[in-house]
Structures are given as structure tokens and as C-alpha cells.
Amino acid sequence: MSPQPTKRTRGKDDGDTTRPRRAGAPRGKGAESAEEEQSRNRKALATRILVWAGISILIGLVISPPTVLRLRQYEVGDIAVGNIKAPRDLAVEDHLSTSQRRAEAMERVLPIFDYDEDAARSVANQVAAWFGAVRQNNRRIWELEDQIEALKKERNSGSRVAELREKLAEAREAAKESPPTATQFLNKEIEDSTAKALASVRYGTEVEDRIVRAVEQILRPGVIGSSADFPVGDAAEITVRRIPSNSENVEHELGRFVDLETARAQAGDVVKEWLADSPYPKDTALRKALTQLVRKLLRPNLAKNIQATDARRELAASQVKPVYLNLKAGEIFVREGERINSEDVIILSALSKEEKHTQRWLSFALVSVLAGLLIGMLYFFARQHLHYFNAGINDLQFYAIVLALQLLSVRLATDPWQWSGFVAFGAMLMRVVLPADISLFHALIASIAAGLLVQAGPLYVLYSMVGSMLVIWMVSQYQHRLVVIRTGMVLGAINVIFYWTDLYVNHDLLIPSDWQQLVILFGLGVGGAFAVSQVSYFAERLFNYTSALRLMELNDTSHPLVKEVFFKTPGTYQHSLVIGTIAEAAAKAIGADALLVRVAAMYHDIGKTKMPQYFIENMVDSGKASPHKKLSPNMSAIIISSHVKDGIEMAHEAGLPQRVIDMIPQHHGTKLMKYFWEKAKAEQTEDMPPLNEDDFRYPGPKPQSKEGGIMLLADAIEAAVRTLPDFTEARIRGAVQKLVNDAFADGQLDECDLTLKDLNEIAKAFSKTLAAFHHGRIKYPEPAEKQRKKQENADSRPKDAEQPEGGQPAAEEARSENLKRLGN
Template sequence: MTRNEPSATGNSPSRFSQWKTSPVIRYLLLLGFALLFYFSLLNEVVPETYDIQPNKVSEKTIYAPYQEENSLATEKAKEEAASRIQPVYKIVSIKNEQIVETIFDKLEQNNTDPEMTFDVRVDLYRNLLPAIYTDYVERFMKTLRAAGNYNDTLMNEIEKQLLEQQYKFSEESYYKFPRLTKDDLTAMETVAKDIVNRLMNDPLVEAQSARAKVTEMVNSSTLTKNTARELVQEIVRFALTPNKFYDAKETDQARAQARENTKPVLFGKNDVLVYKGEMITEETYQRLKTFNLLKDKTDFRPHLGLALLVALFVLVIFMFIRQSKLSIQNNNSQLVMLLLIFFLNIIGMKIVSLGQNLEYPHIGYLAPVAMGTMLVIVLLDAPLAYVSSIIFSLMSGIIFSVDQDRLMDYRYLFVSLIVSFAAIFSLHKASQRITILKAGIMISVFGCLGIVTQALLDNRFTMTDLSYGLSFAAVGGIISAILVIGIMPFFEMAFGILSPLKLVELSNPNLPLLRKLLTEAPGTYHHSVMVGNLSEAAAEAVGANGLLCRVGSYYHDMGKTKRPSYYIENQMNMDNPHDSIEPSLSKAIITAHPRDGVEMLKEHNLPKAIRDIAEQHHGTTLLKYFYYKAVKQAEESGEGKVVEESEYRYPGPKAQSKEAAIVGISDCVEAAVRSLRSPTIEQIDSMVRKIIKDRLDDGQFDECDLTIKDLDTIAKALKETLLGIFHARIEYPGDLPKNNDSKGES
């Protein structure tokens, strides 16, 4: 499948056309490919070495050629990981309501003893109540140790916090407790237990935070006596304890585990090892030595190997182009385009490779490798896309290889080849830009399938590797599609390319110009559609751009919309206005439609290739009807006026491309055959060949590259297409029935 290029105008080849076919330029472009490959792979294959000594200032910024562990940074990362571990706390269930019950039991027992005086009770409570708490803690700790659920460090911390956070009754409370009656104690106990249970439902590291809420909760209780409220507050505060305790042992274990789980910190590929102007310490010197970056001796073998690899890449491109029948074989403009596509694709891979490190080891799958393949197949040719895909994949394997012992990483080569071929299959005969997005999705899907295949075959693939790889591959396909959609218009504009996608968009009948043609000149619209069918078939028969011919045919008579009634295909149920005007005026009206059409196409920013067809499809042909009419009028007038044939010719230019010439032939053939009421096969064949011969004799094909063989092929293709169009109306002489009342049909 070929792509259209803007044709040169004029009677002699322009400098631009000479540049496009110059062998010297072609070899210079191949040299450009070699330089691109060499310098893009140089740092990957042949790391630069440096003449550096310790305790001297570095004259350059030095980057890591591959990944290597940074021991100091690894240790720092371990400490940071450990510091991020939050202290481990354990919640311990403590039955604080038992403290409350014990207190009220003692109060009731002593306050109802008639033999005890007030002062004795005060002294008793001053010693008894604090002891209730310490006794409870002692019993509680024995129970915990017997259960064996907690380590000794945590047990000691629990006992320490319980004792340190013990609440002390106010001295005034000891004088108020002896005065409480049995009814007071009963009411108070219920409220105290309820509040303690509610507050102890929350985890408490500090009991004081819960004690601050006691006053409000007691005041909202059912107690009415102030003394009862005050003493309940004291008892509740006394009974509250922490229930969440710091576990130092488990915290240390968690931090040790975090250190152990910390992955080694590497000097990632392309990370800075030494900054320009930085002093070279002994440690830095040893680091550079580890990376083999010290210049000890000159070794040209890697450079020679890279040169041979580059030569093989260029040779593959050169031989494929040379032996193919693609238009790029003699078109340096397309070779420049291919070079730019390679450049952009390699730049995309190099940019992604800058982010390749230990944290994102599979970021290479994000690279838009398929972008280059998609651009080649859409803007150039499918066969060339296969060769380009293989080279892109090999370069991807080299660029994203992080192992110093391995030149090429087969994982990236494999996935790149998969996604590139998926792009080719998805975009073959693409006709809409939405197809590119669909192709991006297919690239993502097949990229993920390639990674899953690797994961199943390679035991070194972890779930983390798989998840990263799938994520990057899925995003990479979409990025490739988005980049292609964004870049394509620049190529189309810079190189004057009409891609199939653009041509299909221009053939949409809802576009303003085509709707104008349909509504204002319906006969011309139908004629243009028929010309499109004929020209596409003829163009494909001789290897020209059939889609361009079809779309160019839709627009070739757009100028007729300025005066549609002056063209016979639009004259339905009306007189021909040319019958009442001079032939010179008729000539001026008719010959103006190519120029008017070009102006309209320019106003709507249609590509130059379409405008060229509209301008060149009549070439400099003669308007025979009006010329002979003018000659006849001149003879009848008797004035002896000579009518020059040149005055009744279209202004041109002649067809500069195969496509413009084919549309011109098809335009004339369609109009001529349409004028026949019941065309036969012989009439159609004779008319097609006569029209082509007349144009050939008139020199209309002198400035395009149609050969006599091409014209014969075009005649056959037009005849076959017309037979299909007029199938039901063509009479086959050999099949005519003997009965004159019936008519044979094919």
C-alpha cells in the first residue's frame, strides 16, 4: 500500500523532486540511520571510562552504566524503614469494676459497724483504700503470668504502668466516706460501675485522659447529693487504669523484620555516581572501580562490535528497501520520514530507560516501542513495519538490559516484538483514527499476555514483578496510541501526506463541502461518486493510491456548486442556459470550475493532493462542443473570424501525478458512458479506449508517470467496473433472443 506525496508542478522536475530521488541524499540518510543507531546504543554497549585519581576533583558528571548495590544507602534505608514502624501496643482486659465492688463492700462493712468511731474509720480508710488497688494489681499480675500470654518485657511494662498511674484519694475524701449511709452506697455503686465500664471500653495508654471525663459523666447521672457525686468521682478515678501497653519486644522484632525486608538500594542505571566538581574520595574511587569506569587500557573491541551491529541494522533496512517494490525505494522524502520515526521511537525508549531502577525494574514495558511501528504502517507501508519492528525490538532488548553480564534482555525484546506485531495486525487497512485507539488497547492486551507468558516460564518472576510489568504494559499500549494520534498530524502537514485515515475522514458525506455539493448540485454529486468508483478501481490496477483517487473524485467538481445549473447533470426539467449565451461565455463558465473548486478547497483547508486533482483533472483539454459551436457561428457570420483552439482549452496544468490523470480519465469516461441509453460491451470498450487515446494524443499525460502499459490496464479496469455499474442495461449481442418482443439481459 503506497502513500501519496505532493507532486511537483511545472514542465520540468523541480529541485524538490530532484532531492527526493537523489542517490547521494539516499546514502546520506542511510548514514543518518547508522549514526542514530550508534550513538543511541553507545552508552548501553560501551560504557565510557574515565582517567580519575583519588583526592582529585571530578571534571565530569559520571553516571552508573548498570545497577549495582549501594551499601551505605542500603543501611540508611534499613534504618529509615525501622523508624517508620510504629510502636506496638497490646490491649489487656482489666476488670476494673472489681476494684469498685471491693471499695463499696469495705465502706458498707465499716460504716455499719456501730463499734467503730468516726476517727477510727477515717484512719482505716486512709490505709485501706490505697491497699485495695495494690492488692488487686498484685493478684491481676499473678493471673497474667500464670496464663503465659505475654512476654516478660510486656508484663513488667504492664505492672509498671498500673502502679505508676495509681490515683490518690484526696484527704478530704477520707472524712466524707464514714458519713455515707447504706442507701447512699447502693446508689453510688451502681453509677460508679456504669461509668467505669463505659470509660474502660476505650483503649487507654494514659488513665488521666479518661479521668478528665469523669466529672461530666457523674453530673449527668441520677445522683442528687453533692457529697455522693464528689465521692463517686473519686472512686471512679481511683478505679480507672490504663489498658493499652507498649510492647517493646514486639516493637523491636517488627523493626528488625522491617530492616530485613528492606531491599538493597542500588545505583540505578543512569544514576549519578559523581557530580562534576565533586572531590573523589577513596570510597568514590572504589565505587567507580566496581563499575569498571576507570580507564586502565584501551579496548576497541566493544566499539567494533557496536559498529558491526549498526552496520547490520542499516544493511537490513537498505536491502529491504532496495528489493521491495514500495514507493520508498525511490523516494527520499519517505526515507526521511522513516528516519524521523526511528528517531522519535528511540528517544521514547531512552527517556523511559532513565527511570529504570530497582524500584521500577520493569518500567521498560512502559516504553512506547509500538509507536514507531504504528507510524510506519499508517504513514508508510505494512511490509516496512515488519522490518522496523524487528529492529525496534532488538534495540529495546539492549537499551533496557540492566545486567552487566548480558548485552540484551530477552524479556524486553520478546514483549516489544509481540506488541509491534499486534500493532501491525490491528492497523492493517485502518480507516478511522478510532482504530488507533483500538490498536492501543490490543497492544496493551498482547503486551500483558507476553509478560504473563514470561512469568509462567521464568521462576524468577515474583507477584510484584508481574503486577508492575502488567501495569506498565497496559499503560504503554495506550500511551503509544495517544502519541501516534498526536504526532500523525505533524507528519501529514510536514510531508504533505494523506494517510488512509485522513482520506477516509475526508470522504465523510456529512462534511460541509460534500453536503453543499449534495444539496446544491445533486447531479454533480452523483457523478462524483461514480467517478470515485471508477478511479479507485483503475488506480489500484496500476498500483496508484486508489483511496486518494476516490476521495479526490468526490471533490474534483466542487467548483460547479457556484453555477450548478450550467452543467448538464444538474439540468433536470429545465432548459440548457448555454443555448441562449455565446460560446465564449459558456467556455468561461465551464473552464472556471477547476479554479473555483481549488479556491473553495483552500478555504476549507483541504490537503494539496486533493486540490491538485481538482485543478489538474481536465488538464488543458479542449471544450470541443463550444469550440465547434464558436467555429460554426464564425462561419455563419461571414466575417472571416478565426477561432483559436487554444481559447477553448482548460487552463491546466496537466496532470502531474497518476492519481490526477486517472481521475481525469474516469471523469470523462463516466460522463460519456452516462450519455448512452443502452450501452453495449463493445460501445463501452470503444469509448473508454477512444477517450484515453484522445488524451494521450493531446499530450495530457506528458507530465505524469503513466506508461502505455498503465493506460491499457486502466482501460481494462474501467471497462470491468462499468460493466458492473451498467450490468442490468448492457445488451450482449451473442445472447439476444430470436423473439424481437423480448430483450435479453445479462
């Protein structure tokens, strides 16, 4: 049962849900006037602005407190007018010395050249493909030419030769239609003389082999595009990285590498060498043609990798530890009357820079304004573009309190890893009581603000954001109370791993104090999670939140309201259990809040305990006449719909969460009570006032969320399936499809964000779960006397009460809107 962010209905104060009223019904005397509503909206807006400003100022106060310190400005050679001592422990980086050491480290990195091991193989494949295509295209021509030459030596073969020559002409014409060219296979054009020379040897495999071997021989040492890329000097060296094997070696003898022009100049001698043991050692035209071809096939296979070289040099520079000038708190580093040197200027400059950026009113104002802009932009972006984002005043106030406590904890923390944990704990607390979208919004702001506060590097800010997202994801998979503690243990383990990794990267050895720090970091994870589980209890009640913890508490059959339903309305109790099961399956199928719908199903019909005898599932005496028999259709409709109002009142009295209470009116929406509507129309006479369809509809509102839509469909479908004559999979699927189609056509799903894809998945989940409920059983024959009595009771039993809770009406009007068949 994984809770997902749920779209909450916005009330007038962006947090409270108003009591529903019958659709189309006028407001009562106690209803708010337009002026009162505008006044409430203005107050809500003012409160939201105040909370936003308060959060911004809070961040400014913590990050950049507006206290002013003045430091005298000195330059090299000035005389100190008094002793100057360090206000606290200082480690000021000597940027000049650090830069010099890093430049030296970068110079020691050799340039990297990539050697393409596949260059010769690629050329060989291209040549093989070209030669093979030419041989295939000309095979018939060459066969006919050979046959003609053979026949010429025989007597009386003139007619046969003429016939073969005609075929030869046809074959040559056919070959000209799509001749394979060098451009197709080599992306290069060759001279006619080269093509003629290759044709004279019929593009033979021996010639192909000599071409490939010549190219391989020239490329093997390494050919560069231009010698300008190479370092010069007797002591010059390069790093050769072979691709794709990725092996490396340092080359000291750079003379063995040649540029492309030199390589092409070598082609003639290499080709002559390879043709020496071939069938064509003295074919000058062929040697010239092959030399031209090999020159065209040559390409550089050794190239300088500037990006890899720069990256390796940057890595070498980054591994050089900065040079620091270390001072202890209270240490006098310049005495009165002494001349200021360059090191003194570096220290004074660092102190002055710190003053300018962290301890001035201007800095405080700037940080506050920037924080306000950042929060405001993220907030309004989320409101406009994130469908589920609905942070009301209540959420913003809770957010401000959590952020204040986080930043205070960060301020008191003595180690960056500790403050990263505090940020994650705040995200965990936010996720326990609020949806994931608001929690992620908080995690982003808190990570940035905390990073600025302690002036930590990007690694720590990134770690705090990753840790926050991890705990948000893990808590979102909430299935039992131990998940929060388990999340804390995982966070503690990650703290240890990252801290250990940081030590390893910095080549630091573990000392006893490090082991103590590892234990502290793990303990912070577990202890913080335990604290979150306790604090969340008070946060839920103080801010009226509905967390997964709260829903798990309500998912208990020993709850007084559930007990009351069980004893007073046993049929409704069974109906609620079935709805909870099928609604939970549907919610999981579309990624909605499965735990919420399961809990809401247990309480959605608690209002029926007020008048249980008017609902068919609670009429245990099947022979007793329905109380609706004596009532007018209007009165029956009022009684049936009153269980919604009664349920809301009971839920408020019992202190149920608002998200659960919202499901009580939304699970019926504004659906028409068809049975009583049809009955009223049948009893209507000319002297009666006209009927109003709204009088036979539930008060609403329509479902406002995916969970509400699932509840509405589950309630109707469960009641309808119970009336089926038999429970075959086809009948169940047909009933599910029809009820989903009816709800869609009636507009009951217009105000929730269920898509057609969602409806299809919901229908499949309903059909599968209900089929499992109503699996087939052996039907045992009943005694004849019992069957006769049962038939008499069925004939005399009034049908009035069977339809109000989701049964199928006797007659139904054709729909103007329709859906495709769902759940197949």
C-alpha cells in the same frame, strides 16, 4: 476502504505541490527565476543533510553518551591500591564456568543415527518393477517356447513347429529393441551369468520374493556404511531415530549392527536359506547369481546424522544457564591491600569493557557515523528502488522527532518488553500519518537503535520489529477510527503472550509481580494506541499530513463544501457520488488508495459552484437555451476549464489536504475539450488567426499517481455513460473500453504508474459498478401529448453544453495508438 501508500507529487521543496498552469503556457512575471529555483534546491538539500546528521547524532548520544570513566587495570595476583566497589547492580557472567558446564551438557547428548525404515521397501519396489518389466517384455517369447515344446510331443507337427519358430525369432528380435535392464531400474549393472540364471527361471515371482526377503532380513537389524562412524567402548550408546516415523530409542547393544561389508558377506547364507524351500533348492548357478544380486542391492540404512546431533548438543548447551557473579550497587568486592583473584579480574574486565564500548567519545562518534551510514544507505536505496518511497524534508523532520521520543522512552523504560512496545507505538504513529514504506523504514531503524541502546538480545529486537510490522499492517487496513485502539489491544495481547512464553521457555513460575507486569504490558498496548490517536491529530496539522483519520473526517456529506455542491450544483453532486463509488471499486481492484479516491471524488468539481449554469448536469430547465450558444468556442473553453482553478482556490481556502487538492487538476489532465475544438474549427475562416489546440485543453497536470489516473477515467466514463441511449451491459462495457482507450492514446496516463493489467482491472470494475447503477427497469408508456412536448423540447434544445463534461463528440479522428479491448 483500505488506504495504501500513495505516490505524492514532489514539489520544489520535496513536499509542496506547485500550482498547475496550462500546458505550454509561458510563466508569468512572478515566476521564479532559474537562480531562485537553484537556491531553493540547495536549501532543501542542506536542510535534508542537517536533518540526517541530527538524527545520526541523536542516535549516538542516546546509545553511547560521550562521558569518560577510567578504571585501573589489574591482573591476577596484583595488590589492590584501594577499595573497589560495584558502581551499580552487576551480574557478570563467569564465562569459564559457563563454558565448562555447557561442554559437559553437550557430552551427555548421545550421537543420533537415522534408521531408514523404507530402505528395504524401496529395494523391493525396484526389483518388482524390473522383474515385471522383463516378464512383460518376454511374455510372448516364453509362450511360443512352451507351445513349441508341447508340439514336439505330437506327430506330424513339423510344419506347425517351424511356423512357431519363425514367430519366436520375430518375438526375440522385437524384445531386443528395448530390453529392460538392471541399470534402468536398479542403477546397477549385473553380470551376464546373473542375467542368464534369472532368465533360466524366467524372472519368476518366487525368485523375486526370495530376493526381497533376503534383502529385508539382512537390512532389518541395521546396516551402517562404515564402522568408523560408531562409538567404541562397552558403555557406548546411540540414539536411533526411525525415519519417517520419527520415533526414537536409545540403543545399548551396538554389536547387533553390522557394516556394509559384513552384510554383503552374509548374503550367501541368507540366500541359501531362502532357496531351501523354493523349487530350486539345489540350483547352484541360481544361488550364486542371487547372492551376487543381493550383495549389489544392499545399502546402508543406518547413518549418523551429524547435523541433528550438533543441533541437539547446541540446544543442550543453550539450556545451561550462564554462571553469574552477582554484586549489589556499592558492594566492595576488593578491599585495599587484598590480592586480586580470577573472579575479581572477570568483574573488572566486564566494567572495563563496558567503559570502552559505551562511554567514550570514540564510541559516540563511531555509533553516530554508523547510524548515519545505515540511515543514508537505506534512504537512498529506498529512493532509487522503491517506487512509492518519497520521504521529503517534512517527513524527515517528523521522523526525527518521533525517533527522539522513542529513544527517550526506551532509555527511561525499566523492562525490555516495555521498550519493544514503545518502538511499535512509534511505527503505529508513523503509519497513521505516513505511507507504509516510510513507516517500515522507521521501524527498522528504531528497532535496531533501541536494541543497541538497552543491549537487548536478538529476541527483543526481533519482537519489536515484528510488533512494528504488525501494527503497520493493521493500521493499513484502516476502515474506522476504532482500528487504532483495536490494534493497541492486539499489541497488548501479543505483549502478554510473548512475555508468558519467555517465562515458560526459561522455566520461570508466575509470581505476583509477573501478573502485575502482564497487566502493565496489556495496558501499554491499549494506552499507547489511545495516545497515538490523539498525537496523530496534532501531527497532521503541524506537518500538514493527510492521514486516513483526516480522510474519514472529509468523507462526510455535512462538510460545508459538499453542502455547497449539493445546493448549488445538484447534478454535479450526483455526478460526484457516482464517481466516488466507481472509483473506489476500481482502486480496490488494483490495490490503490480507495479511501483517497472516494473522498477526492466528493471535492473534485467544487469549482463548478462558481458558474453552475454553464455545466450540462446543472441545467434543470431543459427548455432554456444553453449559455454557450452566445459564446465563442474559445470563451466557452475558458469558462469550462476555469472550474479547475476555482476548485483549487476553494480547496485551499477550506484547508483541504494537498493530496485531495491534487486530484482537482489531475482528474482532467490536459485533455482536449473536443466539442469546442471541433466547433472552433468549423467556424474558422481564412481571415482568422490559426487555432492553437492548447487553448482548448485543460491546464493539467496529467495524473501523477494511480489514484489520479483512476479519477481521470472515472470522471470521463461516468459522464459518457449518462449519454448512452440504453444501459445494457454491452453498451456500458463498450463505452468504458472506448474511454479508457482514448485516455491512453491521448497520453493522459503517461505520468502515472498504471499498467495495462491495472487498466484492464479498472475497466472491469467500472463496467460492473456502472451496470449495477443502471440496471434495467420497466419502461412505462407516456401520454401522447407529453411525448409530443418532450420531442419539441428536444428538437429546440441547444447541444452546446452537453459535451464539455465528458460527452461523446459527433465526430472523432482515428487513433494512431490503440489498446486491446479491456474489461472483458
